[in-house]
Amino acid sequence: MVTNIVSFTVVILISLSAYASPNIEHWQTSNGAQVYFVAAPELAMIDVEVIFDAGSARDGQGSGTALMTNAMLNEGANGVSTDDIAAKFEDVGARFGNSSQRDMAMISLRSLTAEEQLTPALKMFSSVLTQADFPLTSFERLQKQMLIGLQAEKQSPSAIAARAFNTKLYGDHPYAAMPVGDDKSVKALNVESLKLFYQQYYVAKNAVIILVGAVTKQQAIAIANQVVAKLPTGKKAQAITKVDSIQTAEKIVIKHPSTQTHILMGQLGIKRSDADYFPLYVGNHILGGSGLVSQLSNEIREKRGLSYSVYSYFRPMRELGPYQFGLQTRNDQADEALSVLQNTLVSFIKNGVTAEELVAAKQNITGGFALRLDSNSKIAGYLAMMGFYGLPLDYLETFKDQVNSVTVEQIKEAYTRRVQADNMITVMVGGKK
Amino acid sequence: MVIKFRQIIGLALLLPSFVMANVSEYQLNNGLKLIVKEDHRAPVVVSQVWYKVGSSYEHNGITGVSHMLEHMMFKGTENLGPNEFSQIIAANGGRENAFTGQDYTAYFQTLEKDRLAISFKLEAERMRKLIIDNAELVKERDVVVEERRMRTEDKPHALLREAFNATAFVNSPYHHPVIGWMSDINNYQAIDLQQWYQKWYAPNNAAVVVVGDVDADEVYALAKQYFGPLKPEITAQLKPQIEVEQKGKRTIEIHAPAKLPYMMMGWKVPVVNTLTDEPEWEPYALEVLAGILDGGNSTRFARDLVRGSEIAAGVSAGYDLFSRLAGLFLIAGTPVKGKTVADLQQAVITQIDLLKTELVTEQELKRIKVQVVTSAVYERDSVFYQGMQIGMLETVGLDWRLSDAYVENVQAVTMQQVQAVAKKYFVDRGLTIAELIPMPFGDQKVTMPVGEEYGH
Numbered sequence: 001m002v003t004n005i006v007s008f009t010v011v012i013l014i015s016l017s018a019y020a021s022p023n024i025e026h027w028q029t030s031n032g033a034q035v036y037f038v039a040a041p042e043l044a045m046i047d048v049e050v051i052f053d054a055g056s057a058r059d060g061q062g063s064g065t066a067l068m069t070n071a072m073l074n075e076g077a078n079g080v081s082t083d084d085i086a087a088k089f090e091d092v093g094a095r096f097g098n099s100s101q102r103d104m105a106m107i108s109l110r111s112l113t114a115e116e117q118l119t120p121a122l123k124m125f126s127s128v129l130t131q132a133d134f135p136l137t138s139f140e141r142l143q144k145q146m147l148i149g150l151q152a153e154k155q156s157p158s159a160i161a162a163r164a165f166n167t168k169l170y171g172d173h174p175y176a177a178m179p180v181g182d183d184k185s186v187k188a189l190n191v192e193s194l195k196l197f198y199q200q201y202y203v204a205k206n207a208v209i210i211l212v213g214a215v216t217k218q219q220a221i222a223i224a225n226q227v228v229a230k231l232p233t234g235k236k237a238q239a240i241t242k243v244d245s246i247q248t249a250e251k252i253v254i255k256h257p258s259t260q261t262h263i264l265m266g267q268l269g270i271k272r273s274d275a276d277y278f279p280l281y282v283g284n285h286i287l288g289g290s291g292l293v294s295q296l297s298n299e300i301r302e303k304r305g306l307s308y309s310v311y312s313y314f315r316p317m318r319e320l321g322p323y324q325f326g327l328q329t330r331n332d333q334a335d336e337a338l339s340v341l342q343n344t345l346v347s348f349i350k351n352g353v354t355a356e357e358l359v360a361a362k363q364n365i366t367g368g369f370a371l372r373l374d375s376n377s378k379i380a381g382y383l384a385m386m387g388f389y390g391l392p393l394d395y396l397e398t399f400k401d402q403v404n405s406v407t408v409e410q411i412k413e414a415y416t417r418r419v420q421a422d423n424m425i426t427v428m429v430g431g432k433k
Numbered sequence: 434m435v436i437k438f439r440q441i442i443g444l445a446l447l448l449p450s451f452v453m454a455n456v457s458e459y460q461l462n463n464g465l466k467l468i469v470k471e472d473h474r475a476p477v478v479v480s481q482v483w484y485k486v487g488s489s490y491e492h493n494g495i496t497g498v499s500h501m502l503e504h505m506m507f508k509g510t511e512n513l514g515p516n517e518f519s520q521i522i523a524a525n526g527g528r529e530n531a532f533t534g535q536d537y538t539a540y541f542q543t544l545e546k547d548r549l550a551i552s553f554k555l556e557a558e559r560m561r562k563l564i565i566d567n568a569e570l571v572k573e574r575d576v577v578v579e580e581r582r583m584r585t586e587d588k589p590h591a592l593l594r595e596a597f598n599a600t601a602f603v604n605s606p607y608h609h610p611v612i613g614w615m616s617d618i619n620n621y622q623a624i625d626l627q628q629w630y631q632k633w634y635a636p637n638n639a640a641v642v643v644v645g646d647v648d649a650d651e652v653y654a655l656a657k658q659y660f661g662p663l664k665p666e667i668t669a670q671l672k673p674q675i676e677v678e679q680k681g682k683r684t685i686e687i688h689a690p691a692k693l694p695y696m697m698m699g700w701k702v703p704v705v706n707t708l709t710d711e712p713e714w715e716p717y718a719l720e721v722l723a724g725i726l727d728g729g730n731s732t733r734f735a736r737d738l739v740r741g742s743e744i745a746a747g748v749s750a751g752y753d754l755f756s757r758l759a760g761l762f763l764i765a766g767t768p769v770k771g772k773t774v775a776d777l778q779q780a781v782i783t784q785i786d787l788l789k790t791e792l793v794t795e796q797e798l799k800r801i802k803v804q805v806v807t808s809a810v811y812e813r814d815s816v817f818y819q820g821m822q823i824g825m826l827e828t829v830g831l832d833w834r835l836s837d838a839y840v841e842n843v844q845a846v847t848m849q850q851v852q853a854v855a856k857k858y859f860v861d862r863g864l865t866i867a868e869l870i871p872m873p874f875g876d877q878k879v880t881m882p883v884g885e886e887y888g889h
Contacts, residue, residue: 040474042474043474043810043813043814044810045810045811045814074730082740083731083736083740086729086730086731086735086736087731087800089729089730089731090728090729090730090731090732090800090803090804091731091796091799091800091803092803092807093803093804093806093807093808094807095811096730110811111807112807112810117807141739141740141743144743144746144769144770145746145747145769147770148693148746148767148769148770151692151693152692152693152767154692155589155690155691155692155693156588157587256874257690257872257874258582258586258587258690259582259586259587260579260582260583260586260587290523291519291523291530292507292516292519293516293519293520293523298516301576302515302516302572303572304572305571305572305573305574305575305576305579306575306579307576307579308576308577308579308580308583309583328579328582328583329579330578330579330582360520360523360524363523363524363525363526364523364524364525364526364527365526366526367524367525367526367527367545367548368525368526368527368528368543368544368545369526369545370475370476370477370545370546371477371526371528371543371544371545373475374474374475374477374543374816375474375475375814375815375816376814377814377815
């Protein structure tokens with residue numbers, strides 16, 4: 001699989017000189033997987049990611065099923081053992097990865113594009129994806145490790161806060177559960193249910209394939225076909241239930257033997273396809289999304305020295321994701337810090353942003369746009385997001401214009417309508433004052 | 434090997450620019466070193482200023498002062514107000530931050546390629562014109578105290594690591610934590626910061642590393658324009674602080690609120706920078722040995738301890754061959770439920786003994802070498818990481834060309850050399866062991882309806 005670098009050189013030079021977005025090619029495999037490809041001929045390597053609508057939102061009663069299914073893929077495939085799968089990848093310097101969150105489950109491969117590396121790496125990758133064996137010994141080991149992971153979580157105030165927050169925020173919705181499950185649900189997992197999950201969701205029509213690397217389109221077509229050739233066509237996963245947006249303000253205090261109190265405050269935020277995405281994104285950038293120059297950082301860290309890290313962010317998901325605010329401070333300052341956090345938000349909603357703040361935010365976001373796409377792995381990350389959530393192919397091209405078109409009024413209107421400072425879930429994990 | 438590199442550096446100093454591959458090296462008259470790596474894949478540039486100062490330069494009583502100074506570098510200069518540096522970078526679409534290590538303090542900005550001058554102008558300003566304002570220091574000291582709580586006080590593994598270093602190293606400055614001891618942080622005075630700044634922040638103690646879609650000679654011209662006028666400083670001569678020879682196994686326990694046990698084992702080993710009588714291949718053999726144990730999911734720890742015997746929930750091996758002072762070969766892990774820390778330690782020792790008594794297989798050795806070669810390609814996907822590699826080598830007194838030589842030196846390691854370093858360095862005499870003993874804690878949840886307090 002030797003790459004024809006020369007034919008791509010001209011294209012790339014033109015696109016770079018215009019600071020343009022990468023040229024995204026999109027097609028479908030014969031069994032229905034969506035493919036997104038960007039040619040990146042400069043380095044003799046390729047990133048392959050296959051994403052399924054098979055995250056923990058699909059767990060049903062068996063919380064942890066999606067994560068465990070994903071983790072089992074490289075534990076045995078077509079009779080090849082865990083040890084041999086790992087060795088086959090590493091013998092050619094290929095990197096295999098897997099991960100599973102609420103919406104997405106993913107496996108990934110990074111390999112050199114020279115044939116002696118790429119051919120065996122792809123062969124193993126395809127087998128792991130399409131011919132997983134789900135050996136019982138591996139299942140039992142991973143189950144024990146997940147239980148240990150759940151114990152480790154109980155040592156971490158931020159992890160404790162995240163669990164309590166999500167449980168409260170989402171109530172009966174599938175997003176309420178953590179992808180790692182809980183002690184009870186993990187103990188109740190079994191191999192048969194994982195296999196059923198695999199058969200239902202790891203199918204071509206439920207898959208998005210991302211390819212970024214030093215291959216031609218013809219090669220990319222062949223790679224995509226090879227990776228999913230043995231996957232059944234199957235069906236796309238059904239839409240998950242909408243998030244019920246009724247919630248009541250509540251404060252949850254969890255005692256923990258730490259010197260700091262971790263504060264996590266928030267409410268329901270936005271969908272990836274949300275009509276308010278850009279006004280809220282730019283607004284939050286000013287409020288708490290721009291690191292050291294955000295309003296929250298200025299109030300909490302710069303002016304008062306209350307916390308090392310303070311932030312806010314929307315986490316857009318298929319359905320309404322969370323809008324979260326976080327900081328951590330010495331136990332006896334926790335109430336003060338929470339009060340500053342709340343006041344800053346209240347004032348932000350009431351007063352909106354100034355024209356100067358908006359200009360600065362736009363300059364920051366658009367003036368650094370090229371930084372978002374300066375590596376193959378970052379490009380692959382955007383493609384995965386766009387492909388999975390079905391964003392338009394010109395999303396990156398129009399991104400700057402979308403940001404630039406946001407007005408002071410739009411931010412104020414969207415915040416007033418979508419964010420209620422008096423309706424927040426607040427979790428405080430820490431020690432006594 | 435040390436001598437050989439000095440010669441290369443010497444040669445570089447004689448020439449206006451020393452070009453190797455796509456990397457160019459320059460030195461300004463005031464001693465500032467500039468290293469530019471052209472990478473035209475994306476229209477961006479990363480600019481990093483590396484100072485040769487870090488926690489290993491500090492003495493007791495002011496530990497963490499390098500890190501505190503790093504924070505103060507954002508708090509105003511003769512011509513910039515507090516936080517104005519960050520505001521200007523933000524308004525130009527940049528990302529910026531800074532980090533402090535044992536051997537270096539570094540500041541960086543990533544920008545679209547035509548904005549490099551903004552970075553240079555601001556960095557030149559704070560290289561010589563910082564103002565330590567006492568009121569700003571008092572506030573920022575609180576921020577660092579919170580940072581220490583977040584990173585160390587409330588993290589059982591970090592607490593163990595800190596106590597472990599303080600035990601393994603007696604007089605080496607690697608004894609104390611990068612962030613500093615809490616009591617030292619609480620007692621920094623403006624004068625401590627001023628003196629530290631005066632002592633180490635000068636063009637002749639810094640290296641500017643630029644990677645991205647730039648022309649090296651244009652960057653050189655820009656560097657002369659902005660950094661050229663800065664005056665050099667007579668920087669202090671560092672004392673060698675060579676760690677006393679360890680003469681027996683050291684063990685400690687840390688009791689802290691935790692749910693899981695955890696342990697660390699570390700053996701004293703040489704690094705490239707400190708080789709004297711040892712053969713030049715030893716650090717590379719140790720590097721390969723780390724890979725044999727924990728260089729991926731197919732290697733011995735994952736295969737035999739996590740899978741196989743199923744003793745470890747997780748176990749890792751690590752070695753930094755490019756530190757400034759002699760370091761440790763570290764192994765750390767958590768046993769599975771039903772096994773003890775002692776079981777895990779025994780299993781690790783059995784693995785070490787195996788390395789001493791039997792040669793590693795050709796297959797394993799080849800696999801590690803293949804990974805080093807492929808990683809060198811993968812790493813080029815990040816301009817930031819490429820800059821990091823250059824800057825880190827440069828600030829510990831090595832040569833950035835070593836990142837190329839690294840691949841060759843690893844390729845040259847033999848299975849006999851791996852066995853030789855295992856026998857020579859994995860001895861109880863140089864071993865430190867630390868164990869985290871979990872202290873139980875109850876968790877308690879209180880839920881309150883929210884009333885009046887949200888009304889403002």
